[in-house]
Amino acid sequence: MRLNERNLVSYATCNSPVDKEGYLMKKGEINKGFQKRWFVLKGNLLFYFEKKGDREPVGLIILEGCTVELSPEFSDTFTFGISFQGPGCRTYVLQAESQEEMESWMKAITSAGYEYMKLMVAELNRQLEELNRIPDASSLEVIPKRSSAPAVAVGSLIDFGGENNQAAASNYETASAKRFNPFNQELSPVDEFGARPFNPASEFLSKSKDRSDSAPIAPPRKPRAVTTSEFHVPMPLTSNDISRPKTDVYLKRPRTFLEMHEEFGRQIQSRIHRSMHSSASGS
Amino acid sequence: MRFNEKELRYVSRKISADREGRLAHKPPRENGYKERWFKLMNNLLFYYRTDHGVMSETEACGILVLEKCRTQIEVDGNSLFVFSIVFEDDRDKKHMFSGQNENQIREWMDAINRASFDHLRSKIQVLRSQIAQRRGKGPALALSEQQVRPSMQETKEHHRIRQDKHFSLFFPSEIGRKDIGEALLVDL
Numbered sequence: 432m433r434l435n436e437r438n439l440v441s442y443a444t445c446n447s448p449v450d451k452e453g454y455l456m457k458k459g460e461i462n463k464g465f466q467k468r469w470f471v472l473k474g475n476l477l478f479y480f481e482k483k484g485d486r487e488p489v490g491l492i493i494l495e496g497c498t499v500e501l502s503p504e505f506s507d508t509f510t511f512g513i514s515f516q517g518p519g520c521r522t523y524v525l526q527a528e529s530q531e532e533m534e535s536w537m538k539a540i541t542s543a544g545y546e547y548m549k550l551m552v553a554e555l556n557r558q559l560e561e562l563n564r565i566p567d568a569s570s571l572e573v574i575p576k577r578s579s580a581p582a583v584a585v586g587s588l589i590d591f592g593g594e595n596n597q598a599a600a601s602n603y604e605t606a607s608a609k610r611f612n613p614f615n616q617e618l619s620p621v622d623e624f625g626a627r628p629f630n631p632a633s634e635f636l637s638k639s640k641d642r643s644d645s646a647p648i649a650p651p652r653k654p655r656a657v658t659t660s661e662f663h664v665p666m667p668l669t670s671n672d673i674s675r676p677k678t679d680v681y682l683k684r685p686r687t688f689l690e691m692h693e694e695f696g697r698q699i700q701s702r703i704h705r706s707m708h709s710s711a712s713g714s
Numbered sequence: 715m716r717f718n719e720k721e722l723r724y725v726s727r728k729i730s731a732d733r734e735g736r737l738a739h740k741p742p743r744e745n746g747y748k749e750r751w752f753k754l755m756n757n758l759l760f761y762y763r764t765d766h767g768v769m770s771e772t773e774a775c776g777i778l779v780l781e782k783c784r785t786q787i788e789v790d791g792n793s794l795f796v797f798s799i800v801f802e803d804d805r806d807k808k809h810m811f812s813g814q815n816e817n818q819i820r821e822w823m824d825a826i827n828r829a830s831f832d833h834l835r836s837k838i839q840v841l842r843s844q845i846a847q848r849r850g851k852g853p854a855l856a857l858s859e860q861q862v863r864p865s866m867q868e869t870k871e872h873h874r875i876r877q878d879k880h881f882s883l884f885f886p887s888e889i890g891r892k893d894i895g896e897a898l899l900v901d902l
Contacts, residue, residue, distance in 0.1 A: 432719050432726075433776035440715055441803035442781050447832055474831030475757070476779070490716035493779070495758065496725040517724035545756035548834045555841035562848040 443471060443478040443488045451539040458524035465526060475543050492523055494543050501612055509533035509610055534613035726774035729755045733825045736767060742807035757781060757829045781830045785823040795819045
């Protein structure tokens with residue numbers, strides 16, 4: 432498969448923003464030992480060099496359609512994997528030197544997804560609209576589909592049987608003595624202002640209660656309205672939330688009656704619409 | 715440079731694209747156009763072989779990672795509707811694309827211009843500045859409050875964005891111009 436490799440080699444070392452960099456041990460594919468590599472994360476592109484300062488990366492992992500999870504075989508070290516689904520597809524096994532480092536990388540790679548950034552843009556747009564006091568009557572409030580914990584889908588464009596990940600996860604989580612799973616805590620670290628940064632990635636980390644909704648279909652590209660039996664009215668962030676952002680951005684907050692009324696009205700209408708269609712097609 | 719080729723080929727079977735369609739493609743240093751089916755997803759432009767206008771394989775035969783690139787209309791004797799993608803590090807080498815009508819190629823160019831991660835990042839900065847301004851704070855405060863993507867070079871990034879916006883004045887994209895307008899309004 433062709434790739435614009437030369438452009439990417441330049442991109443790896445150009446002055447575009449680096450999201451995270453550092454040394455990690457990487458398990459070879461053929462040579463089963465671990466080798467030390469200098470990793471540079473830029474957006475959804477994870478480059479690795481033989482050592483810091485090298486002009487040309489040894490390799491690149493494009494972070495789409497992959498999952499970040501703890502490595503079952505190396506549970507007494509700070510080892511995690513970036514796994515890709517599919518026949519013959521590999522899991523990149525990476526090892527850090529401490530819990531903090533491992534956690535930091537896992538979170539960085541998880542939020543490297545394009546989806547995360549798009550969520551951020553959507554959220555900021557919403558805040559801006561609120562500030563402008565333009566009622567957003569055209570779109571339903573939506574929440575992204577939750578994937579199963581603790582494996583986190585990066586890119587979230589493919590969801591291959593979250594159940595498998597869940598089973599494997601519970602096995603090695605209890606076995607692990609030295610490390611703990613960063614995805615079990617949903618809170619992101621507090622910054623120097625005492626605030627938790629907005630973290631829509633927490634939407635992907637779920638202790639999903641609703642296991643009935645576990646069909647392994649591809650999560651929709653555009654978020655869709657929740658179709659559970661109860662009305663769920665997700666709330667956008669208010670101006671208060673900027674200085675003290677909550678990690679779970681969809682916590683309920685007081686809304687004007689008009690907004691709630693409109694929201695319920697739309698949901699009711701769409702349900703009527705759907706039930707009319709299903710009865711029209713016969714039962 | 716190695717990359718996760720096998721994994722991406724598998725991914726390419728099942729992507730739901732932001733935009734897809736048929737275009738003729740002439741890579742740099744090659745002479746002729748070949749018809750391909752393109753799927754744009756995030757900042758990745760996958761392309762597939764075609765047969766009589768439709769995809770003939772489930773896996774992509776190539777991928778263009780759209781970072782540090784720009785598009786422009788081209789004049790090519792043989793086809794009417796042509797644009798190119800040029801990467802910053804090698805501006806002589808053009809990827810040429812030929813389409814069916816002007817609308818189609820304009821839309822492709824817009825989509826490609828907006829696809830890069832860097833573009834998303836600068837969009838976020840613009841939005842934050844606007845939000846901060848609406849609240850009566852300076853944009854500098856907006857930058858310090860936000861630690862979502864703790865970039866190691868965040869202040870440098872701010873300056874770089876302004877330079878990039880300057881650069882993008884030459885983009886034919888409507889979106890690019892609008893972004894600049896707004897950025898200029900809020901920049902102090």
